[in-house]
Amino acid sequence: MPAPAVPRPRGALLQLLEYQLLVARAFWRSFIIVGVLSPLLYVLALGIGLGKVVNRHGTDTLGVPYLQFVAPAFLVAAAIQVAANESTFPVMAGFKWMRTFHGMAATSLTPRQICDGQLAWCALRVLSNALLYLLIVVALGGAHRWEFVWTVPAATLTAMAFAAPVTALAAIVESEGNTFNMLFRFVVVPMFLFSGTFYPISTLPRWGQLLAYVTPQWHGTELARGAALGGLSPAAAIGHVAYLLVWLVVGVGLARWRFRVRLTK
């Protein structure tokens, strides 16, 4: 019998995505429900509800109705939320609970391919969720120019810049302690609150602004808001993208490294 061919990198990626789709078949309803409900609730309650109050007191600082101000930022925040979920507990399950990554590592797949497959799946989830979000924002009147569609790649890039290092962290976690709870409580939620989602960070004290500059979310929010409302200089846009790419490249490097360490003990 001829030896089975070793799949090329691209083949490996497709096979790993096929695996994720098989798993997702059981969850697609909840993906859709979360994907629809989250934008509906946020946009209705905060964009429109809270927006009424904000608009009544004048929106000089914002220059636009509140809904238009928050909608692109919400889209980025939702992408980060999906990415954080997808790159924590499922990754831990692959190493620890079900050990499926260890199963993959005994085939012709390499740890690096397994890592890339996980990240590619996360990107696909984030992208599809962002597209759904876009449709709902448009339906609710939150988008006012066609350039709003650029919020989708901006959100996907931002979410992956965050997901890649989180995936590396998830590959390190050995015990089922509360590393992830800490991550959500002390990183994801504060980042959501202090990265200019609800108000421009110019209203924060100086140290708050400096913290916001560090987070990928603020850069993503600036990009998305620039796409939705205009007024972002090309130089600033390039700067934000470059910063996010640094996070992404470093994060992917870290994740590949930790997958290799964990799968070749």
Added chain:
Amino acid sequence: MSVSGATAEPGPLISAPLISARGLTKQFAGFTAVDGIDFEVARGEAFGFLGPNGAGKSSTMRMVSCVAPLTSGSLQILGMDPVQDGPRIRARLGVVPQQDTLDTELTVRENLYIYGRYFGMSRRVLRPKVDELLDFAQLTERADSKVEPLSGGMKRRLTIARSLINDPDILMLDEPTTGLDPQARHVLWDRLYRLKQDGVTLVLTTHYMDEAEQLCDRLVVMDGGRIVAEGSPLSLIAEHSTREVVELRFAPGSNGAAAARLGAAIAAGERVDELPDRVLLYVSDGEQALSRAHELGLSPVSSLVRRSTLEDVFLRLTGRSLVD
């Protein structure tokens, strides 16, 4: 099924060993789990690792499976180097790890299918292959059930079936039958025996002497990361034990005295071992030894004459029992 030391080698070619390890060593943060072992496995052979918990069996299996790197020494598998050719070697191995790695959220069928996909096999090739393996594992009725609710033994059978999806040249089985009921074990032995007939090379670890005796042409006994003996089951018994063993149980507290009296009365080449719960006589003729014990005026609470097993070899070599 009989135990045979050697199998007829087809063809006149003297084939190079499929697996060849020299000074194979594995350390974890300074702790030496595998301590410079040498072994070779020939094509078509069934080769076993026998040893107590922590002996280094799984660590060795993981290195040979090309999932864990060696700390030092050299290893050649299918004529290739695991460092250079890991994926190419793994493409031709089937691996049953000690701990299952099934996706419990997928169905039985999906687990088999997707594993084949990881090897780059096409859907067309996989469809009949999956059905065949479902039958092999006697899981056809549960094919579309999720893995989660399956019994431990069913999961184990699925893991073993899954390891065959790529028609491996070498099958690596780390405690394949732990957790299986006796009937399932016998069915599995039969399947493994047939795979061996088809030319698949088997490498397995086990705590069960009967399994080692049934399946292995050749085996090594490991203890503390080292190989302490090597040979066919029969030659190991012949070399390290006697033909028969008499097990004597005495009233609590009187084992020591009985063992001392027996020790003075046995022939050269025979041996007396005192265990916490019984006294063992390693002799060539068990019945004769038993009557000699009675002549000495000893009256054991119970007595048993049996053939020597690998367990006795193990006890002799390491002073410890295989299953603890």
